[in-house]
Amino acid sequence: MQYFIDSANAAVIAALCRDFPVAGVTTNPTIIAREKGDFRTVLLAVRKAVGDRLLHAQVTAETAEGMCADARDLRALAGEPFAVKIPVTREGLRAIPMLKAEGFTVTATAVFSPTQAMLAAEAGADYAAPYINRFDTVCGDGIRLVNDIALLYAQNGYATKILAASFKNAMQIAEVMAAGAQSVTLAPDLFDGMLSHPMTDLAMDAFRRDWAGVYGDASVQDLLRE
Ligand code: E4P
Numbered sequence: 001m002q003y004f005i006d007s008a009n010a011a012v013i014a015a016l017c018r019d020f021p022v023a024g025v026t027t028n029p030t031i032i033a034r035e036k037g038d039f040r041t042v043l044l045a046v047r048k049a050v051g052d053r054l055l056h057a058q059v060t061a062e063t064a065e066g067m068c069a070d071a072r073d074l075r076a077l078a079g080e081p082f083a084v085k086i087p088v089t090r091e092g093l094r095a096i097p098m099l100k101a102e103g104f105t106v107t108a109t110a111v112f113s114p115t116q117a118m119l120a121a122e123a124g125a126d127y128a129a130p131y132i133n134r135f136d137t138v139c140g141d142g143i144r145l146v147n148d149i150a151l152l153y154a155q156n157g158y159a160t161k162i163l164a165a166s167f168k169n170a171m172q173i174a175e176v177m178a179a180g181a182q183s184v185t186l187a188p189d190l191f192d193g194m195l196s197h198p199m200t201d202l203a204m205d206a207f208r209r210d211w212a213g214v215y216g217d218a219s220v221q222d223l224l225r226e
Contacts, residue, residue, distance in 0.1 A: 001181075002182065003021060004026045004054075004056070005025045006025075006027075006185040007031060008032050008034065008035050008042055009034075010049040011049075013025055013050055014049040022053060023053055023054060024054030024055055025046055026085070026185040027043075027057050029060055040077060053081070054081045056084070056085050057082070058084070058087075059085070063091050067091065067095040068095055082104075084107070086099070087110045092108065093120070097123055106126050106127070108123075108127065111131065114152055117149040126159075126160060127161045130146055132164055132167055143175045146164055146179040146180060149180075162176075162181040167187070167190055170190065173190065
């Protein structure tokens with residue numbers, strides 16, 4: 001399972017990369033714009049924070065040729081390892097094989113149907129990104145979508161990975177992982193949401209209390225080195 005940070009905030013990315021087993025970062029035009037900075041500066045700060053993990057950036061051009069030009073310039077600025085995000089429009093579908101021929105890692109994004117995911121895979125995308133919460137919001141079933149895509153990819157022998165995106169809680173993340181997603185991209189606060197559990201906190205409290213009842217303030221180090 002690969003975990004990506006869905007953010008362009010360098011400080012937040014650096015902190016999460018320090019503590020969690022992170023595969024990289026995903027951005028999109030909305031996420032970049034949220035930083036309200038000079039675009040080059042924002043992207044370079046993200047690269048510095050994410051280090052040699054995979055950095056995704058999205059094109060804004062809407063023709064295949066324009067997408068390829070955006071991809072080249074984004075990769076030249078951001079450096080490798082780099083993945084270009086291409087929306088699953090008709091022009092996007094045309095751009096994917098062109099970008100693969102130039103050696104790009106390609107993520108087909110804004111996927112809301114199994115047919116879009118299938119077309120992206122046949123065109124050669126390395127990742128396909130279904131948007132779970134946005135789909136659920138309009139009475140779709142994001143988990144079922146991932147399940148269907150996973151089944152279809154397996155049936156057709158596609159190597160395209162499912163990069164599930166757009167979550168509002170840890171339960172959705174657990175469900176897409178069980179449904180067959182090989183990677184997820186998460187808003188920063190969801191990393192703690194995946195990890196924290198009140199029963200873990202209670203267990204920690206009991207460990208501290210029981211230990212202190214016998215050994216007081218002494219630590220393992222204190223006792224082994226005395
Ligand atoms: C992924 O590529 C998208 O940027 C993202 O996951 C969308 O998430 P949102 O619906 O929380 O904005």
